[in-house]
Amino acid sequence: MKPLHRHLVNTSRKVLCTAALAASLTTAAVATTPSTADAGESEPSPDSPQATDRGDARLDLPAPVADPQVPPTTTAPGGASGIPGTALDAYKRAELSVAAALPGCKLPWQLLAGIGRVESVHASGYGLKPDGSTDKPIRGPRLDGNGFAEVRDTDQGEWDADTSYDRAVGPMQFIPSTWKKWGADGNGDSKRDPNNIYDAALGAGLYLCAGDRDLSDPAALDRAILSYNNSREYVNTVLGYMKQYKDGGVSEIPNPPVGNYPTPPVTGTLPTPTPPRQPVTRPTPNPTPAPSKPATPTTPAKPTTPPAEPSKPTTPTTPTTPTTPTTPTTPTTPPAATLAKVELVGASGITAEAGSAFTAAPKVKALLSDGKPAKNQVVVFVVGDDTTGATRFGTSDSLVVRTDDQGIAAAPGLKAGLKAGAFTLRATAYGSVNEYTVTFKGTVTAAPVVLARKGTEQLDVVVGKSLTGVELFATAAGQPVAGLKTTAGLVEKDEAGKWQPVKPEAAAKGPYFKGGKDGAEKLTVIEPAATGADGKLVLPELFTAPETLPGTYHLRILTAEGVALVLEVKVTAAPAPQA
Template identity: 65%
Template sequence: MLCTAALAASLTTAAVVTSTPTADAGEAEPSPDSPQANDRGNARLDLPDLVSDPAPAAGSGTGAPEGSVGIPGTALDAYKRAEASVAAALPNCKLPWQLLAGIGRIESVHASGYGLKADGSTEKPIRGPRLDGNGFAEIRDTDKGEWDADTEYDRAVGPMQFIPSTWATWGADGNGDGTRNPNNIYDAALGAGLYLCAGDRNLSDAAQLDRAILSYNNSRAYVNSVLGWMRQYQASGVAGVPNPPAGNYPTQPPGTLPTPPATTPSPYTPPATRPTPTPTPTPTPKPTPTPEPSKPTPPAPTVDGLQAVGATELKGEAGELFTAVPTVKAVLSDGKPAANQTVVFAVEGDTTGGTVFSGDGKDHFVARTDAQGVATAPLLKAGPNEKGGSFTLRAALYGARAFEVKFTGTVAPKPVPVADAITRTSEKVLETPAGSSFTGVELLTTAKGKPVAGTVLTAEIVVKDAKGEEWVVAGTGPYFKDKDGKEVRSLVLAPTDAAGKIVLPELFTPATTAPGTYHLRLRTAEGVAKVLDLTVTKAPAPTPAPAPTGTPKAPAQPTATPTARKA
């Protein structure tokens, strides 16, 4: 974590970033054909014996955990400041400082061997090969020799190896001193961060991260190496170690030698008196012993390869764990195991919807080789894509040279589960009187005890055949109604729901149905069957109409019509 002062300086730098036209988040996204991405060589090619970055020594006072990786303290501070500055200016980019450290490790081993100073400058300039088209890209001079001391062709410069024309656009002031110098690791780290984030990139997206690194150096091997170091720094932990001193590298142009200093001979002064010489006795000659030829000291063995242990083809099922354990072995040049080496396992080109390692759920894992040189990754879990897919698992070992083993992963589609059992969700006895119906009968289809959705059942009223051996569809008894309201005793049901359940349609019993036990068979297309007993009881006797109550009224008497009197 940055100290308060360093963080404050980083945020101050962020203000510089946001006010600098060349650091605008809307800058066009660099692509793999940008000048920076050309084959520009590697500064380390000119300096073959640079220090590596071992774990800090025990008792060094760094407080580093065992197995952590050392990065020169000034370089580590520069990477972290750049991350904080970019996060403040371009929060959507999500730039990890370990990415900058991975690039710095590949380009210059964090300026180790060049005399990295506390202010971020170096005692010796860091310049890549001349880009004159002889083995590398041809890039004519763009800075009039300002940064690379070459007025004819360009060279990559500084700890992050910027092409001068790229620096002209993306140069930044990472330490707040008012200047932009690609030879200063604070400035170079911030410039690299802005370059990688250009075009509103989101580096938490694997595809955009890939494009960003390719725009820095259009080489798949370069991308793989940078990602490998980045993941190693993320997984192993990093400790700041003292800045190493400058190496003994020539500072004069090739082919020249330093002029030896002129010397003035001292005048000779003879002694005042000449001493009388004492005769020297003649020594007895002794035979000169014949020296034994010295035996050359054999060179120390170095890491010389990475081999697969077991099959390199991984096969699994969508959403499930693989059974094969990815395993590799590192070997030395003398054929012996290479112990305590860092191996990065990474899932690439995944079309399964997210294959990850079990345990932490990440698509990469960093392991150390044991005493036998063997490194093992956790089991992989295939992505959930039901259609299956494929991926590549790359195991890589990074150091002075890079070695890798590729595993091919094939994921089969997840098979559709088939029900192996049909049960009721209730134990209530199925009983109803004739003239009524069975309702609310719920069924569950399962496979190995787990619900199976989408199971299609056929429901049938059945009786035993004449021989009493096979079930056949009955001609009488309870019945269903089809979509037209027609009486049927065999009906194909709708598929079971997501919980594997379905409720039977209403099952009718005519009033004329004889009391007794009837049988309902439920079966799947695969032959799984379940027979339920249906009990039909006697229809209840009709209730007689109630007798009239009270005294009946006498019928009304007719009223006589008076006879009309004759006049």
């Protein structure tokens, strides 16, 4: 297996084409790689520091609060669990970043959500912010061996504020030594912070996928969760939430306010997954009340007259068969329109010259289920599959924008990479359940080579002397072009004003290059050495002979693509000898 950090450098920045970025984000944010060289080399085992008995992050927090749930008016069919929007975004983004770097792992975001639910209730109540940070640090109990495993300090208190013993930190509860190896930057801010849910979710995904695990295999999934916390009860609880999120649906809810800290768990047990909500069935009233049975009349021994017919029960004024009580009519509120479609606006192909800006901003349109434009909808544009040498929005390969009143989102500021190639630009919008993506095919054409001479002084040579040290530079899109081959030759203009190689009679009286064995040949055309890594080209020495006629000559440097630079060379007569 490749070292994970190297693999992620090459691949993870190509994703997030379908990563659900938080609706409140307004700047680009992408998953990046851990910088640790050995991260991902081996599969963590149940005896890793991360898997020790480390307690629960909520044990030292006050004030219980209910598990976040979908408001009754927005509960999805079959029941659904609410996850704060930023946390849900972080889990989905981590899934897709890991999928690009380690496609064989098949990490589901619901697994990360299950762990996040058990460890910190998705950072609820800690003041979860749209950028993934929290107002209140999330720290587990001190691992000093008193009721938990003993783990001596490994981070000098950098993350857990404890210089004697370690404490698990952040919404995914990383042991500091584990974070040192597996820490990742999940929100593109060039930091790896276990207290940030974007970073923590990506780090957890990489940790769970280590060792070429395939998490679609139940046995590998079991080992992965055990390596995160070596407890069968923990595994069962995480799997329970994972299944709930997969089967019962998930709805995004606002980030809970700071101060409503999660419920401390019952001592010795972990939370039990909340079952999907079931509709309440009210008992139906008995449709026909049974009438009282009339008393049996006393029969006389010898009736002289027939007994009188028993009187019939008095007919009630209400209907004999009561109907089901009528529920007061409540005005029916139509369901809110949801995101249903994203479509291209204009052509799906975009083209620019290497190193230049794309003149037309790629655009998409988001539509709701009622056919109306989706206003203020977050759309994520991400560059992927890039062979152009970094096509970017400024310095980032992603951009988050919002749609206007017409449902249109445009992605300005896209600049082509420095070499010819291709890339894809994916625009993705996210509904409460589904995500919608359209793809642009990007093409970057080669930028023309520019040849320029270093210096501006006149190129002069005296008859009988030589011209040396003429330096040229080849660039394209402002960058040096290495390995460029050229020809340098003396030229003159024809009747049409076009440059042509000098005629033999003119060549015999003009400057020349030396060639052949021992430089015995006089050449008017020569092939200089190719440009170096800095794009520099040094012209060969140009000679004059005593018979060279003074005058103005022209030296053309020409590339195979037809790019030419013509230099003017003045040959002056040698000074007359003094008497």
